[in-house]
Amino acid sequence: MEEFNFIVATKDIVGELMEFEKICFEHVPDRFSKRSLTHLITAPTSRTIIIRDQNGRISAAAIGLLRHFLIPSGRVYKIGVIPDFARRGVGSALVREIERWFRESGMKKTCAEVRESNTPSRRMFEKNGYVETGTLYCFYANLENGIKYWKDL
Numbered sequence: 001m002e003e004f005n006f007i008v009a010t011k012d013i014v015g016e017l018m019e020f021e022k023i024c025f026e027h028v029p030d031r032f033s034k035r036s037l038t039h040l041i042t043a044p045t046s047r048t049i050i051i052r053d054q055n056g057r058i059s060a061a062a063i064g065l066l067r068h069f070l071i072p073s074g075r076v077y078k079i080g081v082i083p084d085f086a087r088r089g090v091g092s093a094l095v096r097e098i099e100r101w102f103r104e105s106g107m108k109k110t111c112a113e114v115r116e117s118n119t120p121s122r123r124m125f126e127k128n129g130y131v132e133t134g135t136l137y138c139f140y141a142n143l144e145n146g147i148k149y150w151k152d153l
């Protein structure tokens with residue numbers, strides 16, 4: 001398996017992350033504002049992990065959230081891999097790395113929501129052991145349904 005160098009993002013790279021999101025997320029409402037990204041990078045209950053390519057550019061990123069519910073549960077809030085690096089196991093590696101942080105932080109479960117039409121993402125989560133548990137009707141800004149996935153850690 002290919003080895004990746006995971007870097008925990010710091011707020012000085014927010015501008016870079018915004019550029020990365022423009023390449024990765026085709027739906028404009030799926031891109032986060034500078035304020036949201038800064039909050040997600042700095043809040044103690046969230047972590048943004050990036051991978052850089054050989055030229056130092058961000059090639060992939062994932063954001064995880066810790067939720068201290070009755071059953072502590074992590075949420076893979078966002079994940080993206082630039083098209084040039086797709087289908088090389090980068091997304092799956094990021095999911096595993098976020099899950100490692102969830103476990104380390106006491107989370108017992110992990111979940112994710114994915115656009116119903118987003119076959120690559122749905123397959124990626126399914127391949128990594130996530131089980132479809134329901135439909136979130138009109139969940140996204142364009143009223144597309146979301147699919148909810150859960151996995152025990």
Ligand SMILES: CC(C)(COP(=O)(O)OP(=O)(O)OC[C@H]1O[C@@H](n2cnc3c(N)ncnc32)[C@H](O)[C@@H]1OP(=O)(O)O)[C@@H](O)C(=O)NCCC(=O)NCCS
Nearest residue numbers: 078079080081086087088089090091092120121123124127
């Ligand atoms: C979803 C995404 C993160 C997957 O990243 P990735 O690095 O290509 O994923 P992996 O290489 O780990 O793929 C794992 C599995 O997912 C499935 N998969 C990935 N891309 C696929 C595609 N285009 N079509 C069908 N299945 C796909 C395959 O089962 C794949 O395993 P395989 O290559 O052994 O068959 C990437 O496509 C992406 O960034 N998409 C745009 C942003 C997005 O939609 N993010 C998710 C919502 S927040």
